Amino acid sequence: MTARRTPPRLASLSPAAREAAARARRALGDTRAVPNVAWIAALTGANRREIGAVLEELEALLPVEEEIRHRHLSAGRDSYAQIRAPFDLFAIVRLLRPEHIVEAGVSSGVSSAHFLAALRRNKRGRLHSIDLPLRQKGARLDRGESSVALPPGRETGWAVPERLRDRWDLRLGRSEELLPALAAELDGIGVFLHDDLHTPAHLSFELETIRPHLRAGSVVLADNTVWTGEAFPRFARSLGARLVRRGRSDLVGLRLPDRPPAL
Ligand SMILES: C[S@@+](CC[C@H](N)C(=O)[O-])C[C@H]1O[C@@H](n2cnc3c(N)ncnc32)[C@H](O)[C@@H]1O
Numbered sequence: 001m002t003a004r005r006t007p008p009r010l011a012s013l014s015p016a017a018r019e020a021a022a023r024a025r026r027a028l029g030d031t032r033a034v035p036n037v038a039w040i041a042a043l044t045g046a047n048r049r050e051i052g053a054v055l056e057e058l059e060a061l062l063p064v065e066e067e068i069r070h071r072h073l074s075a076g077r078d079s080y081a082q083i084r085a086p087f088d089l090f091a092i093v094r095l096l097r098p099e100h101i102v103e104a105g106v107s108s109g110v111s112s113a114h115f116l117a118a119l120r121r122n123k124r125g126r127l128h129s130i131d132l133p134l135r136q137k138g139a140r141l142d143r144g145e146s147s148v149a150l151p152p153g154r155e156t157g158w159a160v161p162e163r164l165r166d167r168w169d170l171r172l173g174r175s176e177e178l179l180p181a182l183a184a185e186l187d188g189i190g191v192f193l194h195d196d197l198h199t200p201a202h203l204s205f206e207l208e209t210i211r212p213h214l215r216a217g218s219v220v221l222a223d224n225t226v227w228t229g230e231a232f233p234r235f236a237r238s239l240g241a242r243l244v245r246r247g248r249s250d251l252v253g254l255r256l257p258d259r260p261p262a263l
Contacts, residue, residue, distance in 0.1 A: 013037065016059075017052035021087060024058040027065035028110075029072070032084040040088050042244040043219050043253050044095040054094040058087060061117055064161055068113055071159040076140075080147035082110035083195060083223060085251055092219060093118035098190020099125050102182065104175040104206055105196030106131035107148040108159035115191075116164040128169045128186070130178045131156045131196070175202075179209050188215045194222040203231040211235075218256045226250040 010018050025033045040051050058065075072078060083089065093101065093115055101115050106129045119125045133156045136142075136149040150156065157170055171178050175196055183189065192210050194203055203222060214220070222232050232252055236243040241254040 010034065010037065012048050013052040013055065017055040020056050020059040024061055024065050024087060027062045027069065028086065029069040029078060030082070030084070030086070033086055035087045035091060036085065036246050039085075039244060039246040039253070040091045040095070042242075043221075043255050044092055045255070046095045050095060051091060054091045055087065057094070057121065058090070061090070064113065064117055064164065067161045068108075068110065068159045071161075072108065075151040075154055075158070077108070077147070077151065080107065082107065083114075083193075083251075084249065085246060086110055086114040088246070089193070089221075090114045090118045093125075093191060094121060096190060096217070096219060097122050097124065098218075100186045100189050101125065101127045101191040101193075102179075102186070102189050102210065103127065103129045103193040103195065104131075104179065105194070106156050106170070107134075107150075108154075109157035110159065111193060111195060112157055112168065112170075113160045113164055115193075116160065116168055119167045120164060125190075126167050126169055128171070128182055129157070130171050130173070130175045130182065132174050133172060175206060179206060183210050183213045186213060188218070189213045190215070190218055192218070192220045194220075195224070198224040198227040200227075200229040200231045203228040204235070207231065207235045214239075214256055216256055216258045219253060220256075221251070221253040223251045225252050 021035050035055055037051055089111055103111060106112050112129050115127045134149045136145060136151055156172060189210055194206050225232050233243055236254045239256060241256055243252055243254055245252050
């Protein structure tokens with residue numbers, strides 16, 4: 001029998017944190033969802049003990065993870081193009097305790113559910129999500145259709161457990177139309193996640209729209225940047241912020257310096 005090896009990204013955490021993360025990953029049913037401690041540390045400034053302490057909380061989240069998995073399976077989806085770092089999102093929000101999180105791109109709501117679970121534990125803050133629903137055409141997902149399409153009878157955020165929704169402001173429509181007004185309503189954006197239309201022009205539009213609403217220490221994340229060219233690196237350079245890649249993936253982030261240049 002071969003011994004199970006601890007993923008290197010978790011090696012320096014307490015056994016309780018490692019075990020909680022492993023159990024949460026199994027409950028969610030996503031083998032990719034191994035928290036990346038170095039990425040979380042670079043984006044939050046937290047040390048390994050602090051990160052370990054919030055990852056230990058995943059133990060209490062197991063019923064949420066099981067419910068998300070059950071909701072996916074009951075609609076015939078065991079996976080789709082959801083965020084590969086749900087526990088990292090949870091940890092970032094627990095550690096930074098933002099008042100406002102904005103995300104573009106929800107689909108079934110894996111990222112949303114983990115943001116909301118962290119806000120619930122923080123006992124403060126709201127998640128503002130924008131999503132343009134894309135509907136599956138028939139009873140089964142066709143080969144040519146995107147796996148993010150909503151199964152028949154399901155609406156945006158369909159995998160998010162009811163008990164997490166009280167801090168959720170979900171807006172349906174194009175981010176091009178909704179994001180400017182949403183950003184203007186908020187007194188600063190603490191965390192932003194781009195996970196909707198992955199084109200350079202669209203990512204640049206979202207980043208320029210939120211730019212005036214970022215504050216010292218805000219975190220900006222973008223997934224699937226392999227498709228968005230220079231948009232994120234250029235934005236990071238303009239802010240004087242370090243672009244932090246999650247491992248070798250194309251999920252990237254930055255944290256605004258404590259004294260940002262003029263936005
Ligand atoms: C990859 S999925 C989001 C996955 C989600 N973040 C998660 O972790 O589960 C992308 C979503 O963005 C939506 N979308 C695509 N273009 C959009 C646009 N212009 N404005 C808002 N939402 C859009 C898609 O319909 C889809 O629901």
